[in-house]
Amino acid sequence: MKQLSQIYLLLLLVTMLNGCSTIGYYSQAVSGHLSLMMSAEPVDDILSDTSTPMDLRGKLTVAQQAREFAGQRLALPVGEAxxxxxxxxxxWVVVNLVAVPEFSLEPHRWCYPVLGCQAYRGYYSLADARAEESQFRNKDFDTFIGGVTAYSTLGWFDxxxxxxxxxxxxxRMVALMFHELAHRVVYIADDTAFNESFATAVELEGLRLWLSEQGKSGxxxxxxxxxxRRNQTLSLVEDFSARLDVLYAQQDVLPDQQxxxxxxxxYQELALAYQELxxxxxxxxxxGPVPVSLNNANLxxxxQYNQHVPAFRQMLRNAGYDFADFYKAVEMLSEQLEPQRSEHLAALSERFEEHL
Structure with a gap:
């Protein structure tokens, strides 16, 4: 019955939208997620099936243990997820398209019900993603299509x-589960950095506790x-992004070819610097492996990811690693305006020191 109500919700979402291209996009999103839901089998049934491969049986057993740990120790709203x-x-489960103007680092944004505006567009079909990508390339946008291992429906669906x-x-499987479940706790429309940094902090600290309980702290x-490695790469990217911003600010002065x-x-210098790093x-x-080919869309x-991770880990430390109290503090912070949120997170980041 719950699955049926979820299907009705998906269909209702499409009927609320206007415009042929919008309906086309959401139709593929609905059919893609619906196909995922309809193809699902209860984990308990798979585990009880004697023909289930041992490797899959082992992974699913660990996943169910991690699921219970997430609800009890990390206070995450697991539900039936x-x-x-x-x-x-x-x-991959979906692919994301990112499109950025030729002389800018500000990505094109697509706006969605509930989710707000995001700098990416998800597709269940690679062909559909490439079809929209070609439209942006015709307008001289830099583009990137990347596979997504998992996504969260923010608790709307199981x-x-x-x-x-x-x-x-x-x-990594357990860490990804904690990350996606964290998106059920708090989500701010239009603030990817906040959402993803929070989920990554829960992922890291959750994994640390999980591995400790498993006797695998190392x-x-x-x-x-x-x-x-991500932080070192981010520092490198920020340095080169500053150089690109200076260049792009001269659009009214320099000819396009220059x-x-x-x-x-x-970008050639960036690729070489990344190779050395x-x-x-x-x-x-x-x-990914070198040599790499990067553009505005990659950067x-x-x-958008990871910049506030130390701040959220410090917030959890301030809460004495009581995850329920931590979530309350994060929800309170999410109600502040973006400038106040960023200022508070920046101050927390400066205080954070890694576990010794």
């Missing part, structure tokens, strides 16, 4: 586990190494 499983025929989760190592160092040439040179890393960094998307 991750109680079903979907076997996907692809490594999100299932799927191949995107179980193809990960156990620690594995948390690997998560911190991944975070450090702007393009200087832009290409800056990642030379000693044990695994590919946030932009615009990457800059």
């Amino acid at each position: 991750f109680s079903d499983y979907v076997n996907l025929d692809r490594p 999100d299932p586990l799927h191949t995107g989760f179980t193809q990960l190592t156990e620690d 594995q948390f160092d690997e998560a911190l190494d991944r975070l450090a 702007l393009r040439n200087r832009k290409a040179a800056i 990642s030379a000693e890393w044990s695994e590919p960094g946030p932009f 615009a998307l990457f800059r």
Whole structure:
């Protein structure tokens, strides 16, 4: 009965929208998510099936343990999320399109009911994403299409586990579950940095406690190494973004071709700097294996994530690692205007020191 009511909600969403292109986009979103829901099987049934492969059985068993841990120890609103499983025929659940003007780092934004405006557009079909991408490329926009391992419906629906989760190592699968469940706690329309940094903080601290309980505390160092690589990359990106901002501010002075040439040179320097930075890393960094090809869309998307993670981890520390109290503090902060939120988070970030 609950699944049926969710289907009606999806259909109602489409009927509320105007415009052929809008209806077309939401129709694919509804059909894509509906297909995901209808393909789901209860995890308990899969675990009780003797023909279930041992590897999948092991991952689903760990996932159910992590699901219980998330509700009890992390005070996350689990509900019926991750109680079903979907076997996907692809490594991603959706792909996101990002489009940014040729001489800007401000991405095009699409606006959605409830979610507000976002700098990306999700598609269940790669062909559909490429079709819209071509429209932006015809207007000389920089674009990027990337696969998304998982997404959250913010508690509106019972999100299932799927191949995107179980193809990960156990620690990354558990971390991703905590991250997506955190989006059910608080969500601010139009503030991706706040939403994703909060969820990443819950992911990190949740994983730290989970690994400690499992007697695998040493594995948390690997998560911190991944975070450090992201932070080093973010610092590099911010430096080159500042140079690009200076260049793009000269649009009314320099001819387009000169702007393009200087832009290409800056991105070539960035690619080389990233190659040098990642030379000693044990695994590919946030932009993947080198050599990399980057543009405005890559940078615009990457800059929106992780910048407030230390602040939220400090907030949790201030709450004595009581997650329920932490969530209350985050909800109160979310009610402030963006300038006040950012100022408060910046001050918290300066106070944070990593676990010794």
